[in-house]
Amino acid sequence: MSSGVLEFPKLLIVHHLFDFSISVMSCGFRSGGDTVATRRTDVLEMITRLTKRNVDAIAPGNRAVIAYDQDLTGFGLRVATNGRLSWFIEYRPGAGGRRVPKKRMYFGSREFTPEQARQAAKEMLAAVALGGDPAAKRQEEREAETFREFAERYLREEAATKLKPGTVANYRIAIRKHAAPEIGSVKLNRITTAQIARLHRNIGETRPMTANRVMECISSIFRYAATCNIVAVGHNPTRGIRAFREQRRERFLNAEELGRLGEAIREAETVGIPFTVDTDNPKSKHTPKSGSIQIDVHTAAALRLLILTGARLREVLNLRWEYVDYQRGLLLLPDSKTGRKAVVLNGPALGVLRSLDQSGEWVIKSEGEDKPRVDLNRPWRTISARAILPGVRIHDLRHTHASVGAGAGLGLPIIGKLLGHTQASTTMRYAHLDSDPLKRASERIARSITEQMGD
Secondary structure, eight states, X not given: OOTTOOEETTEEEEEEEOSHHXXXXXXXXXXXXEXXXXXXXXXXXXXXXXXXXXXXXXXXXXXXXXXXXXXXXTEEEEEOTTOOEEEEEEEOOTTOOTXXXXXXXXXESTTSOHHHHHHHHHXXXXXXXXXXXXXXXXXXXXXXXXXXXXXHHHIIXXXXXXXXXXXHHHHHHXXXXXIHHHHTTSBGGGOOHHHHHHHHHHHHTTOHHHHHHHHHHHHHHXXXXXXXXXXXXXXXXXXXXXXXXXXXXXXXXXXXXXXXXXXXXXXXXTTOEEOOOOTTSTTGGGSOSSSEEXXXXXXXXXXHHHHHHOOOHHHHHTOBGGGEETTTTEEEESOOTTSSEEEEOOHHHHHHXXXXXXXXXXXXXXXXXXXXXXXXXXXXXXXXXXXXXXXXXTTHHHHHHHHHHHHTTOOXXXXXXXXXXXXXXXXXXXXXXXXXXXXXXXXXXXXXXXHHHTO
């Protein structure tokens, strides 16, 4: 037996790391993806062919054992004193060379057979030969943000500075209610098109329009991720997913319904609307059994302005007195969904505005305070129920304003300008209501035919 070498069947022990001069050779190894520099004084190293028989022959003792494979350079096994096996590769990243410290990366335990571990090591070492760094890549994967984490970053850094507040609010809801519960914990660079398609399909079974809006939100998040160098440019798992067909709701109030709406608003702002108890609602026992629901003058004014001007909800609720131009009869909005906008004020709308207390900053005040009202959901539910308008949304008041104009033969270009549409195609939804030109054409054709027929 040669000095310093102990022979075992199939095993050749090369070094006993008992002194500092040898232990410092381990500096620069990587353990579990993290670089370490330790002075090991109780590790036994050996070189052997890492087969099942030889691996089973390595018994744990009072020292950890490092076994290098004699056939595949850079492939090895660590056996801890408690018997735990850890396969690893050792390599010099980048261009390599003696000046580059070695890295050690562990990649599995007993779930790998020796042959499976050898094959995995071959693939990783082949990547190293091509300039890769498996340990750095794994560390990058571990540090990668989840969808939920990056979505919050997107809302804060990108959306809040470049999108309108309403859009940001809708995106926040789409993330919180739909996207995050399904893919929130998945690393952003691990999300697949199949996962997004499944999410889109599941939402679309009952809410196709919502499903399409969620896709738009996720797509925006991945576009921003590419600019942050988190995913590759062009990588977007929403690509190729076809949107659901959207059937736009066209609910217009007729003359009778408008009459009931007006009566309900007047009742709510004067004597109040009687309470009604929903016996099917388990919480209805907490509803008062007597009394009435009243709305203040600002809530009533907001509802009237919506129907009289065709303005959007936020345009009315966020209206400041400085935007009102009585002389020209306009609301000069510095910003809206379509940018700067002038809303025409007709006589009844001007009357509504003049009836309000014009002190303070905001036209539609919240509960008597000089701050804008957040929404009209609760009063609208009460008033629409009283007016027997099931399923009618506040936005349908804007549609009704346009439909009355189309039915009066005012022409789609004029209606589009009144509503502030930037695209003529947006106004085309009211084309079937613009019946006056069609009626006149039909009358002329019929007269010509009857004259020729001699009737």
